[in-house]
Amino acid sequence: MISADHQIFELGRVELQSGEVLIDAKLAYKTYGDLAPRGDNVVVLPTFYTGSHGRNEGFFGPGRAIDPARHFVVSINLFGNGISTSPSNASPSQRGPKFPGVTLFDNIYCQHKLLTERLGIKRIALVAGWSMAGCQAYQWAAQYPDMVGAIVPFCASAKTSPHNFVFLEGVKAALLADGDWNNGNYTSPPARGLDAFGRVYAGWAFSQTFFRDGLYRKLGYETIEDLLSDWGEDHVKNWDANNLLAKLRTWQKGDISANSAYQGDFAKALRSISARAILIPCTQDLYFPPADNEIEARHMTNAQLRPFDSPFGHCVANPGNDRDFERFLDQCIRDAMAA
Numbered sequence: 001m002i003s004a005d006h007q008i009f010e011l012g013r014v015e016l017q018s019g020e021v022l023i024d025a026k027l028a029y030k031t032y033g034d035l036a037p038r039g040d041n042v043v044v045l046p047t048f049y050t051g052s053h054g055r056n057e058g059f060f061g062p063g064r065a066i067d068p069a070r071h072f073v074v075s076i077n078l079f080g081n082g083i084s085t086s087p088s089n090a091s092p093s094q095r096g097p098k099f100p101g102v103t104l105f106d107n108i109y110c111q112h113k114l115l116t117e118r119l120g121i122k123r124i125a126l127v128a129g130w131s132m133a134g135c136q137a138y139q140w141a142a143q144y145p146d147m148v149g150a151i152v153p154f155c156a157s158a159k160t161s162p163h164n165f166v167f168l169e170g171v172k173a174a175l176l177a178d179g180d181w182n183n184g185n186y187t188s189p190p191a192r193g194l195d196a197f198g199r200v201y202a203g204w205a206f207s208q209t210f211f212r213d214g215l216y217r218k219l220g221y222e223t224i225e226d227l228l229s230d231w232g233e234d235h236v237k238n239w240d241a242n243n244l245l246a247k248l249r250t251w252q253k254g255d256i257s258a259n260s261a262y263q264g265d266f267a268k269a270l271r272s273i274s275a276r277a278i279l280i281p282c283t284q285d286l287y288f289p290p291a292d293n294e295i296e297a298r299h300m301t302n303a304q305l306r307p308f309d310s311p312f313g314h315c316v317a318n319p320g321n322d323r324d325f326e327r328f329l330d331q332c333i334r335d336a337m338a339a
Contacts (some may be wrong), residue, residue, distance in 0.1 A: 006030045006053055006083065009114045014139075017259070020100035023091040027114050028083040029053065029076045032060070033068030044127045045075045046111070046136035049247055053077055058319025059128070063254070065333035066128070074119065078113050078132065080246035087184075087242035096242050097184025104139045111136075112144060121182050126337055127275075128152040130317040132247070132287070135160075135254050138296075141273040142256040149285040150336040154280035154329060155317050157292045159266055160254040164287045167204055168248050174200045175241060184242050186260035194241060207284035207313035215311055219321070264318065270299035276339045277303040277333045282325075287313045306332055 011025040030053040035042065043066050045056045053075035060066035060073060079102045087099035094100060111271025115121040123265040124147055127137040141148045142158070155165070178193025180186050184204070210216065211224060221227040256262070257269035277300055281290040290307050298307040308328050310316040316325045 006077070008109065009118050011015065011110055011113065013100075014106070016100055016106050016111060017103045018101050022079075022085065022100055023094055025079075025085045025110065025117050027076060027079075027085075027110055029074060029114060030239040031119075032073040032075070033071050035072040035119070039122055040125060041071045041123050042115075042124045043071045043073045044111070044115070044124050045073060046127070046129050047076065047078045047081055048109070048129060048131040048133040049251065050081075051130075051133065051179065052081060052083055054271040055319075056129075056133075059130070064071075065330035065337070066126075071125070074115065074121075076114065077282075077293070078136075078247060078250070079107055079110075080242050080243050082100040082240060086240070087246050087263050099242065099246050102246065102250055103145065103258070104136055104250060104256075105259050107250070108136060108139045108143050111140075112147075118209050122147070124148045126150045126152065126333065128333060129154070129156070131155050131314065132251055132254075135251070138256050138273070141275040141277070142262070142269045143259070144270050145274050148275040150276040150278075150292060150339070151277050152259075152280065152329075152333050152336050154332075155285050155288050155314050157254070158256045158270060158296050159292075160252055161292055167287045168252050171197050171200045171204075172245065172248055181241065184245075190241050191236045194239065194244075196248075197244065198231035198233070198235035199228045200322065201235075202228055204286050205231075205313065205315045207286065207311045209284060209311035210313060213311065225252075242296070243307055267299045270296055271301060273300050274302065278336045279303055279305050280329065280332055281305075281307050282313060282316045283307050283309040284311055285316075288314060 004029045009027040014022040014025040015142040056075045079085045129137050129139045134153030137153040139150045139159035174196035175193040178190035180190040216227045257266040262269040279293040283294045297303045310322050317324045
């Protein structure tokens with residue numbers, strides 16, 4: 001059974017890691033399938049950076065490793081994505097540039113409340129996700145280790161690397177250079193900045209081989225300029241600038257050890273993860289490289305590293321880009337859940 005477009009979990013006042021308070025906080029989510037009598041078929045899919053519960057539908061379906069006929073799928077929107085509480089829809093006193101800083105720890109704390117208080121879930125069979133959603137899978141396993149059975153993060157990491165941080169500073173700078181940005185107090189969208197944000201991002205999303213071999217044609221673009229124009233136009237039409245920056249700040253602060261339980265001891269946080277883990281980097285990902293996952297796997301007690309090579313780079317996981325990756329991902333998920 002598929003629910004209505006999405007549901008809202010009212011959190012009210014949420015105290016954040018920063019000491020700030022998120023007023024009238026709401027998590028938007030959608031469920032698919034039915035909870036088993038024993039409650040042992042729960043799959044949690046957080047959303048990625050520009051994702052939504054709707055876009056997560058490309059990762060599961062009939063006959064797939066995640067199948068609502070067998071699993072109770074809970075797809076949860078990240079704070080800042082424009083559906084859950086975000087700069088664009090927050091309480092008036094926290095709207096736009098006044099939106100407080102929200103960490104992945106804050107997101108998972110609130111997702112935990114949704115699962116336990118609203119949905120009555122005590123155990124999660126799997127948390128999986130692409131990119132920033134995969135970062136949340138690591139966070140779930142470190143923050144609530146006794147609740148999570150398995151994780152499959154793909155093109156993601158447990159801690160945002162310095163190089164990844166710098167990449168994000170670059171796309172942010174392209175947006176902030178628009179005079180219409182006005183420190184986030186824009187009266188109309190900073191279109192030139194959003195276009196520049198998308199164009200810079202496109203250069204990182206795919207590999208050098210992707211452009212060298214003209215693989216953009218496989219995605220329907222005749223020229224590189226067609227691809228760049230589309231990425232820029234997508235950000236102008238579909239994304240609020242303050243929302244993009246709120247999620248970017250969350251991403252930059254990503255670190256499963258940045259909390260009172262681990263006090264910055266990254267190795268300790270990784271060792272605390274008892275969930276079965278299959279880590280899937282793309283060998284040609286420019287900002288989540290395999291080396292980061294190799295370091296993580298050495299400290300995790302029950303992790304396998306399964307790299308996938310593709311010139312699509314980070315975007316290998318975007319549904320429809322690479323069918324071979326889709327099959328590979330499904331097998332990894334089956335293995336993680338069957339172990």
